[in-house]
Amino acid sequence: MSSAPYRFGIEEEYFLADAETRGTPRRSVKPFHVEAAETLPEIGRELLQCQVEVCTPPVTAFAQARDVLGRQRRALADLGRAHGLLVFAAGTHPVADWARQLPTKGDRYRGILKDVGLAGRRSLICGMHVHVEVPDPEARVDLMNRLLPFQPLLFALSASSPFWQGKPTGLTAYRLSAFGELPRTGLPPLFRNAEAYARYVRIMTRAGSIQDASFLWWSLRPSIKFPTLELRIADSCTRLEDALTIAALFRSLVRLAVRRPDLNAGLDDASRALAEENLWRAQRSGIDAEMIEERDEEAHPFAESLERLLALVAEDADALGCTAEVERARTILSDGTSADRQIGIYEKFRETDGNSNRQALDAVVDWLAETSAA
Numbered sequence: 001m002s003s004a005p006y007r008f009g010i011e012e013e014y015f016l017a018d019a020e021t022r023g024t025p026r027r028s029v030k031p032f033h034v035e036a037a038e039t040l041p042e043i044g045r046e047l048l049q050c051q052v053e054v055c056t057p058p059v060t061a062f063a064q065a066r067d068v069l070g071r072q073r074r075a076l077a078d079l080g081r082a083h084g085l086l087v088f089a090a091g092t093h094p095v096a097d098w099a100r101q102l103p104t105k106g107d108r109y110r111g112i113l114k115d116v117g118l119a120g121r122r123s124l125i126c127g128m129h130v131h132v133e134v135p136d137p138e139a140r141v142d143l144m145n146r147l148l149p150f151q152p153l154l155f156a157l158s159a160s161s162p163f164w165q166g167k168p169t170g171l172t173a174y175r176l177s178a179f180g181e182l183p184r185t186g187l188p189p190l191f192r193n194a195e196a197y198a199r200y201v202r203i204m205t206r207a208g209s210i211q212d213a214s215f216l217w218w219s220l221r222p223s224i225k226f227p228t229l230e231l232r233i234a235d236s237c238t239r240l241e242d243a244l245t246i247a248a249l250f251r252s253l254v255r256l257a258v259r260r261p262d263l264n265a266g267l268d269d270a271s272r273a274l275a276e277e278n279l280w281r282a283q284r285s286g287i288d289a290e291m292i293e294e295r296d297e298e299a300h301p302f303a304e305s306l307e308r309l310l311a312l313v314a315e316d317a318d319a320l321g322c323t324a325e326v327e328r329a330r331t332i333l334s335d336g337t338s339a340d341r342q343i344g345i346y347e348k349f350r351e352t353d354g355n356s357n358r359q360a361l362d363a364v365v366d367w368l369a370e371t372s373a374a
Contacts, residue, residue, distance in 0.1 A: 094166070134228065159339040
């Protein structure tokens, strides 16, 4: 067994909102971005100007990731306050209007918007990405295939996008619906081997469909910059500890799949279709969903599927020193996801006489900003 430490890194995307209206910033956010870049060298830009991205360096301990992301979140909250802005982590912005958003300047962003048109302007969404370094980079396509069935579980735990364009969606995680308007999103195809994946990338590049493999926006993919497998399924997590739990689960799953080449070997089209159905169930109902398990061809309560997952990765979490973060998934299950809390706040305010839909959504934004910085 390789002694590779399975180094990992976390990327988080956040929204900016006007501190007074809670909607789209009314004035230019350029001064915020300029000062943020000077204050936090690890900060990045996203497709729209009302978004900001941070990342950790490659780390081996979750205490390091917690310290880095906590510092970044607090620094951005303080900086936002100085500029009359709120900064928060969620899969969608509860009140912002996509049609009013301005794209970020830059050749890459202009190219994307030219390629995907209106679908790019509508991508008013934020996600969390987790990179995990693997011992053999050539094995990443096989790992991507075999980790496919676990993605709906991780997604449900991250759910934080129940509102869109100032309205409840009836879903716990609408972000994937908006993101799904773009090409090459959703679950990745099942590739027979690394050579088949390389052939696909080569043909797509030569045909001019993509510039390189970074334009494959699947929920799980091999990174072209690092020797990592990148999880992209998760909504941006309002609570930092939720983000760490999902990262710990994914990191443990990668080690498990490396250690056990028999795990989910031989998946077929039906397997992928079942994963798609589970992803929809997670999007609709979050941790209240029932997950279909191919092993017995039955649907099970989310709690049962989660316990099976925790049992599977227990040895790996222990070896990686992240047992506490992994087992905190039970806390998410008992306390609810960010989406559950948002919906609860919204419904509580709507039930109070005199509160409008917008006042209830404003209360949701306030909770998102406060909790993101906590």
